[in-house]
Amino acid sequence: MNNTPAGRVIPRMNGLGFGGDWNPEQWPQHVWDEDLRLMREAHVNLVTVGVFSWAYLEPTPGQYEFGWLDTVLDKCLAAGVAVDLATATASPPPWLGHRWPESLPVTDDGTIWTYGARQQYCPSSSAYRERAWALTERLVSRYADHDAVVMWHVGNEYGAHTPACWCDTSAEAFRDWLAKRYDTIDDLNTAWSTAFWSQRFSDYAEVIPPRRTPYFPNPTQQLDFKRFSSDTLLELFKAERDIIRAGSPSDKPITTNFMRFFPHADYWDWARAEDVVSDDWYPDLADPLSHLEGAAGADLMRSLGDGRPWLLMEQAVSAINWRSVNPAKSGGAYRRWSMQQVARGADAVLHFQWRASIGGAEKWHSGMLPHAGPRTRTWREVVALGAELDGLADVAGATTPADIAIVLDWPSWWALELDSRPSTRLSMVRILRSWYEPLWRRGYSVDFAHPESDLSEYRLVLVPQLYSVTDHGAQRLVDAAQAGTTVAVGYFSGAVDEQDRVRSGGYPAPWTDLLGIWVEEYRPLLPGEAVPLQATDDGAAGASASEWTEHVHAESAEVVLSYVGGDIDGCPAVTRRSLPSGSAAWYVSAGLDQSTLDDLLLRIADESGSTPILVEAPPVDVEVAMRQTDQQRYLFLLNHGGTAVPVSVDDGTGCAWSRVDDGTPVADRITLDAGDVVVLSTARERMVDPA
Numbered sequence: 001m002n003n004t005p006a007g008r009v010i011p012r013m014n015g016l017g018f019g020g021d022w023n024p025e026q027w028p029q030h031v032w033d034e035d036l037r038l039m040r041e042a043h044v045n046l047v048t049v050g051v052f053s054w055a056y057l058e059p060t061p062g063q064y065e066f067g068w069l070d071t072v073l074d075k076c077l078a079a080g081v082a083v084d085l086a087t088a089t090a091s092p093p094p095w096l097g098h099r100w101p102e103s104l105p106v107t108d109d110g111t112i113w114t115y116g117a118r119q120q121y122c123p124s125s126s127a128y129r130e131r132a133w134a135l136t137e138r139l140v141s142r143y144a145d146h147d148a149v150v151m152w153h154v155g156n157e158y159g160a161h162t163p164a165c166w167c168d169t170s171a172e173a174f175r176d177w178l179a180k181r182y183d184t185i186d187d188l189n190t191a192w193s194t195a196f197w198s199q200r201f202s203d204y205a206e207v208i209p210p211r212r213t214p215y216f217p218n219p220t221q222q223l224d225f226k227r228f229s230s231d232t233l234l235e236l237f238k239a240e241r242d243i244i245r246a247g248s249p250s251d252k253p254i255t256t257n258f259m260r261f262f263p264h265a266d267y268w269d270w271a272r273a274e275d276v277v278s279d280d281w282y283p284d285l286a287d288p289l290s291h292l293e294g295a296a297g298a299d300l301m302r303s304l305g306d307g308r309p310w311l312l313m314e315q316a317v318s319a320i321n322w323r324s325v326n327p328a329k330s331g332g333a334y335r336r337w338s339m340q341q342v343a344r345g346a347d348a349v350l351h352f353q354w355r356a357s358i359g360g361a362e363k364w365h366s367g368m369l370p371h372a373g374p375r376t377r378t379w380r381e382v383v384a385l386g387a388e389l390d391g392l393a394d395v396a397g398a399t400t401p402a403d404i405a406i407v408l409d410w411p412s413w414w415a416l417e418l419d420s421r422p423s424t425r426l427s428m429v430r431i432l433r434s435w436y437e438p439l440w441r442r443g444y445s446v447d448f449a450h451p452e453s454d455l456s457e458y459r460l461v462l463v464p465q466l467y468s469v470t471d472h473g474a475q476r477l478v479d480a481a482q483a484g485t486t487v488a489v490g491y492f493s494g495a496v497d498e499q500d501r502v503r504s505g506g507y508p509a510p511w512t513d514l515l516g517i518w519v520e521e522y523r524p525l526l527p528g529e530a531v532p533l534q535a536t537d538d539g540a541a542g543a544s545a546s547e548w549t550e551h552v553h554a555e556s557a558e559v560v561l562s563y564v565g566g567d568i569d570g571c572p573a574v575t576r577r578s579l580p581s582g583s584a585a586w587y588v589s590a591g592l593d594q595s596t597l598d599d600l601l602l603r604i605a606d607e608s609g610s611t612p613i614l615v616e617a618p619p620v621d622v623e624v625a626m627r628q629t630d631q632q633r634y635l636f637l638l639n640h641g642g643t644a645v646p647v648s649v650d651d652g653t654g655c656a657w658s659r660v661d662d663g664t665p666v667a668d669r670i671t672l673d674a675g676d677v678v679v680l681s682t683a684r685e686r687m688v689d690p691a
């Protein structure tokens with residue numbers, strides 16, 4: 001149970017943030033005044049300025065022009081619009097690549113990426129670093145005490161386009177990084193299993209990044225290069241952060257915007273390095289369950305910040321411009337998805353971008369203020385949402401206690417999805433989502449957790465996919481189970497250590513005692529292949545496995561589902577071991593069909609003593625979320641479906657809810673219109689414990 005105390009994450013702001021990236025340098029000055037007037041009309045109180053302004057702040061190396069930004073910030077202050085000031089280092093001007101070509105990134109096959117788009121820098125380049133840090137220093141010394149500035153935005157979406165660089169400078173930095181991780185070259189040889197294929201190094205000088213090779217590059221080399229690349233980008237963030245910390249008041253928090261389930265940066269490390277977590281979310285409108293990703297991503301952001309509120313730094317009001325087809329958001333999705341993020345911990349709803357551009361690569365990306373101006377549906381929805389968030393000001397700082405945690409680890413994700421595995425069909429995010437889905441539907445609050453964190457505070461810890469685990473991480477799960485937490489482990493977990501070396505002796509070696517089983521052989525399935533499953537209690541009719549099966553032996557566990565037919569006919573597929581602490585340890589060895597997985601996880605959650613937010617399961621497509629402060633509890637109800645449905649609001653406390661928008665009391669049931677969102681609140685003093 002996460003019990004982080006409630007508290008505001010942007011100390012100099014009241015209420016929830018609303019606004020977006022404002023790029024005044026794209027417009028003549030008279031437009032700035034119109035912008036600020038319209039911002040006030042839309043209840044905008046926070047804008048991010050300067051993300052892509054480098055070329056306008058430093059037109060040639062060392063020659064700075066801050067006059068226009070002085071004007072912008074002064075105008076913001078006068079208009080009462082707070083500023084999240086960017087360090088402007090996300091997109092170097094052409095002069096950097098022109099004058100210092102070695103600052104350009106190089107791909108694994110030696111291709112040089114040149115300027116003309118954005119993020120074209122080698123993270124290890126000293127020219128990039130020197131120029132970026134010099135600019136950051138200037139910005140901090142000039143604006144740290146400006147009253148418009150309430151927080152700092154370092155870089156932008158680190159790694160989004162250039163997650164790594166394979167150049168010679170990067171190779172040298174990679175060797176330095178490795179030399180810190182492995183004392184001697186022989187330690188590296190052992191860790192990388194270089195006895196295989198004659199890959200043994202005689203000297204550190206021979207070590208290179210995983211460039212193009214005739215066949216699979218060494219897996220541990222690939223894994224360490226991913227670690228190195230995440231660390232190197234993080235080093236860039238930290239360097240700018242430290243420059244800001246040295247010169248800026250401590251109540252102006254520092255962030256950089258994440259990208260949800262982004263594969264190239266270990267966000268647990270990153271989140272620890274920032275004052276507040278912020279995130280960008282661009283749902284795929286072709287995915288009918290994009291709201292599920294909306295929920296899971298928001299829960300991840302809340303969890304990365306250790307339960308504290310986070311900021312939705314970017315989203316689109318309507319269309320984006322970078323998928324193959326980019327539909328408009330319709331049917332109230334903009335409001336509902338925005339509210340969903342608030343429901344799950346966001347204390348700001350910000351956008352890319354304030355005013356839609358008329359030139360450049362993103363002119364067909366929607367803005368809060370569209371090309372057609374304020375006489376538009378988009379604008380009306382923006383203004384309405386701004387007003388609604390104003391009315392929810394007291395939600396700022398509220399937190400969400402959770403009984404359940406899902407374990408997520410970036411290095412394990414990287415290792416799982418390298419080449420040369422038993423199956424390339426396994427996707428960590430897809431597996432996590434399939435486990436998250438039934439809990440979300442039932443309305444459990446769910447955190448994500450690092451495998452090496454203290455997991456014993458939760459009633460239930462799910463490990464849907466953790467291919468690789470450290471000794472410490474493996475022990476954490478055992479400790480939690482011993483302390484009374486129920487645990488459930490999914491297939492192909494605990495298979496290797498952090499160097500991608502197999503933990504032998506029967507999989508998943510670190511947990512065979514805990515789970516009371518051992519696995520003889522992994523048996524991935526071909527596309528289209530499915531294996532029927534049978535329940536020991538004759539339930540689960542029609543259950544089947546696809547994608548993955550295992551040859552499991554149950555020792556001290558009871559068999560809940562078993563395989564039917566083939567080599568592993570009658571062998572356990574799902575097992576449950578009762579633990580002395582009173583909890584249970586479950587193992588799921590197969591890619592269960594979604595409905596069997598749903599039933600199983602709801603049973604496990606229920607048995608674990610976890611409490612869903614509402615006593616009665618909400619109707620299909622209705623999402624429930626809870627936030628609380630010391631004074632109030634807020635119940636968010638979101639109808640993602642196309643029909644009106646009644647929802648019971650009984651949360652088991654007997655409390656009296658009322659609508660936040662108009663104060664109407666809600667006794668026990670409320671009808672939620674198609675696509676609608678309703679927020680209820682109750683004073684915490686009025687909570688009546690039924691016990």
Ligand code: GAL
Nearest residue numbers: 156157280282314320352365
């Ligand atoms: C983000 C980026 C923004 C903008 C947006 C468009 O990745 O940070 O600058 O490009 O995407 O959706």
Ligand code: ZN
Nearest residue numbers: 122165167170
């Ligand atoms: Zn490089």
